[in-house]
Amino acid sequence: xxxLSEVVLEKLKRAYTAYYDVEEIDxxxxxxxxxxxxxxxxxxxxxxxxxxxxxxxxxxxxxxxAGELSAGGVEEIFSRTLADGEPRVRxxxxxxxxxxxxxxxxxxxxxxxxxxxxxxxxxxEFKLSLHGWMEFRIAAVDLSTGEITVNRAGRALVKDLxxxxxxxxxxx
Numbered sequence: 140x141x142x143l144s145e146v147v148l149e150k151l152k153r154a155y156t157a158y159y160d161v162e163e164i165d166x167x168x169x170x171x172x173x174x175x176x177x178x179x180x181x182x183x184x185x186x187x188x189x190x191x192x193x194x195x196x197x198x199x200x201x202x203x204x205a206g207e208l209s210a211g212g213v214e215e216i217f218s219r220t221l222a223d224g225e226p227r228v229r230x231x232x233x234x235x236x237x238x239x240x241x242x243x244x245x246x247x248x249x250x251x252x253x254x255x256x257x258x259x260x261x262x263x264e265f266k267l268s269l270h271g272w273m274e275f276r277i278a279a280v281d282l283s284t285g286e287i288t289v290n291r292a293g294r295a296l297v298k299d300l301x302x303x304x305x306x307x308x309x310x311x
Contacts, residue, residue: 144244150307174200197237208245208252230265241277
């Protein structure tokens with residue numbers, strides 16, 4: 140774990156603590172933390188028992204310190220995130236979506252790894268989306284350049300990740 144990745148990882152964990160429950164992971168692997176986010180919106184008339192609708196949204200965000208990101212490393216991140224995250228998805232009538240998000244900090248990334256990362260996808264719809272859906276998102280932050288590479292579902296991550304990591308990368 141490089142000093143820069145340690146600094147950026149701590150900054151991300153601090154930032155996510157405002158909205159997520161952050162659980163440190165120290166199992167000797169590249170996985171460093173899991174951040175859980177849960178929200179429930181609902182609309183009711185006069186009393187809470189007369190609920191018109193409700194929607195639950197969840198995200199499980201996994202923070203990785205990948206070192207030099209290789210295609211094998213991307214596959215490990217993909218399979219481990221799904222293995223841990225998919226059992227956490229609980230579809231029901233009020234479930235809207237659950238995102239399984241992997242954020243990999245890397246000192247450098249091999250071109251074949253980034254090409255593989257861009258193609259990763261996993262989406263499941265439950266009861267024709269009536270019970271919501273689950274989607275896998277991934278972002279790799281190259282700490283040497285500040286470049287952020289994402290899969291198609293991860294496009295929404297770029298703006299916030301850039302804001303959160305840029306200052307830490309350039310001030311180091």
